[in-house]
Amino acid sequence: MSNRMWGGRFASGPAEIMEEINASIGFDKRLAPQDIRGSLAHVAMLGQAGILPAEDVAAIEVGLKSVQAEIESGTFVFRRELEDIHMSVESRLTEIVGPAAGRLHTARSRNDQVATDMKLWVRDTLDSLDAQAAELQRALADKALAHAGTVMPGFTHLQSAQPVTFGHHCLAYVEMLARDRGRFRDARARLNECPLGSAALAGTSFPIDRHATAAALGFDRPTANSLDSVADRDFALESLSAASICAVHLSRFAEELVVWTSAQFGFVKLSDGFTTGSSIMPQKRNPDAAELVRAKAGRIVGALTGLLIVMKGLPLAYSKDMQEDKEGTFDALQALSLCLAAMTGMVRDLEPAAAILSKAAGSGYSTATDLADWLVRELGLPFRQAHHVTGRLVGVAAARGVGLEALSLPEMQEAEPRITDAIYAVLGVENSVASRTSYGGTAPANVRAQAEAWITKLSGD
Numbered sequence: 001m002s003n004r005m006w007g008g009r010f011a012s013g014p015a016e017i018m019e020e021i022n023a024s025i026g027f028d029k030r031l032a033p034q035d036i037r038g039s040l041a042h043v044a045m046l047g048q049a050g051i052l053p054a055e056d057v058a059a060i061e062v063g064l065k066s067v068q069a070e071i072e073s074g075t076f077v078f079r080r081e082l083e084d085i086h087m088s089v090e091s092r093l094t095e096i097v098g099p100a101a102g103r104l105h106t107a108r109s110r111n112d113q114v115a116t117d118m119k120l121w122v123r124d125t126l127d128s129l130d131a132q133a134a135e136l137q138r139a140l141a142d143k144a145l146a147h148a149g150t151v152m153p154g155f156t157h158l159q160s161a162q163p164v165t166f167g168h169h170c171l172a173y174v175e176m177l178a179r180d181r182g183r184f185r186d187a188r189a190r191l192n193e194c195p196l197g198s199a200a201l202a203g204t205s206f207p208i209d210r211h212a213t214a215a216a217l218g219f220d221r222p223t224a225n226s227l228d229s230v231a232d233r234d235f236a237l238e239s240l241s242a243a244s245i246c247a248v249h250l251s252r253f254a255e256e257l258v259v260w261t262s263a264q265f266g267f268v269k270l271s272d273g274f275t276t277g278s279s280i281m282p283q284k285r286n287p288d289a290a291e292l293v294r295a296k297a298g299r300i301v302g303a304l305t306g307l308l309i310v311m312k313g314l315p316l317a318y319s320k321d322m323q324e325d326k327e328g329t330f331d332a333l334q335a336l337s338l339c340l341a342a343m344t345g346m347v348r349d350l351e352p353a354a355a356i357l358s359k360a361a362g363s364g365y366s367t368a369t370d371l372a373d374w375l376v377r378e379l380g381l382p383f384r385q386a387h388h389v390t391g392r393l394v395g396v397a398a399a400r401g402v403g404l405e406a407l408s409l410p411e412m413q414e415a416e417p418r419i420t421d422a423i424y425a426v427l428g429v430e431n432s433v434a435s436r437t438s439y440g441g442t443a444p445a446n447v448r449a450q451a452e453a454w455i456t457k458l459s460g461d
């Protein structure tokens with residue numbers, strides 16, 4: 001039998017394999033709430049504009065609500081031969097209300113319908129990702145406040161660089177997440193134009209009121225060009241791009257957690273709730289959640305790349321290729337949601353090992369810059385010369401296998417005769433971090449103030 005919705009000119013139905021490749025109902029059924037919401041707005045507008053009689057509008061509205069109830073209660077039967085969510089809803093509506101249902105599709109097409117549904121889904125999802133990212137920021141800011149003065153090694157090239165504080169490290173991620181949230185909100189603002197009423201591609205001859213449907217669905221305005229409306233998937237690309245950047249941030253932190261929880265580092269302890277054991281090695285506490293956060297970034301970036309490649313060769317306006325926007329977008333944004341939740345749990349439970357961190361902070365000549373800065377400040381040496389003198393001292397200490405603080409004053413004075421024993425005060429890691437009072441620096445007082453400011457700011461979000 002040919003298709004009931006579009007099969008007028010067809011003598012027979014699709015091949016089995018055609019149905020399989022063509023159908024999107026398996027994954028777009030999750031758009032049912034958005035689809036029904038869009039249809040309710042559309043039919044109300046058709047009524048107000050005098051395009052449909054009030055009794056048809058009323059029948060369709062009642063019918064759509066009962067379709068919605070069936071879907072919510074799980075009694076709705078999804079059938080592959082109905083292709084997608086749009087035709088599934090309309091077909092059931094026809095069974096419930098009879099011929100009036102056929103009037104719902106006046107002045108619209110599945111092309112503007114699917115663009116509207118997807119925008120509504122992505123918009124809601126961006127809002128909830130923003131809220132979840134705020135929750136992770138809160139967990140990090142709380143941790144930062146608790147550990148504003150917990151000294152740890154700061155790295156460049158994963159080599160000991162200069163001591164920092166654990167709180168400072170946490171606040172670095174709070175900043176990244178703030179930019180991620182800005183990107184979610186930018187994407188939301190730009191997507192918030194309603195495609196409904198653009199119909200297949202050219203607009204419609206019916207006197208519809210696109211401003212009314214846009215307003216009813218919470219959009220700022222209707223889209224201005226009907227071709228662009230149905231051909232645009234920027235909103236998905238932009239959201240996936242924002243999601244990818246956020247996922248990469250989470251992945252970098254996850255990588256740090258994986259390294260830091262190893263026995264060789266021992267910098268932090270993850271809670272039992274976020275680690276797993278090994279079926280053979282009884283000693284194991286594996287950071288699986290962190291590893292999965294790291295891995296899911298790959299999937300999320302993959303979805304962005306996949307959709308960019310789907311879109312790159314498409315002539316205007318709609319092509320069925322665009323149906324491939326859904327699985328990747330759903331999967332990626334959901335994966336990010338899971339990553340944010342898992343990361344928030346890990347951070348809340350995270351216990352930094354203060355003694356190990358402090359010891360590690362002092363290793364690898366991490367206070368060499370403090371020594372050079374002292375030579376500049378106290379003796380007036382140009383920084384380049386101070387760097388050279390310090391480098392020599394590091395060489396002497398390294399040859400003996402000791403830290404800079406173990407060098408005697410005469411040994412120091414061999415490199416620069418004017419050095420006094422006041423220099424030892426800057427070689428401790430606590431002194432080092434306390435001295436970094438420049439704006440944005442790691443001094444515990446700075447970190448405490450910033451953590452407090454974030455906590456206050458985030459309590460209003």
Ligand code: ARG
Pocket residue numbers: 024028083084110111114318320322323324
């Ligand atoms: N399932 C389709 C999609 O997701 C809906 C739009 C179909 N439009 C069409 N002209 N065949 O893209």
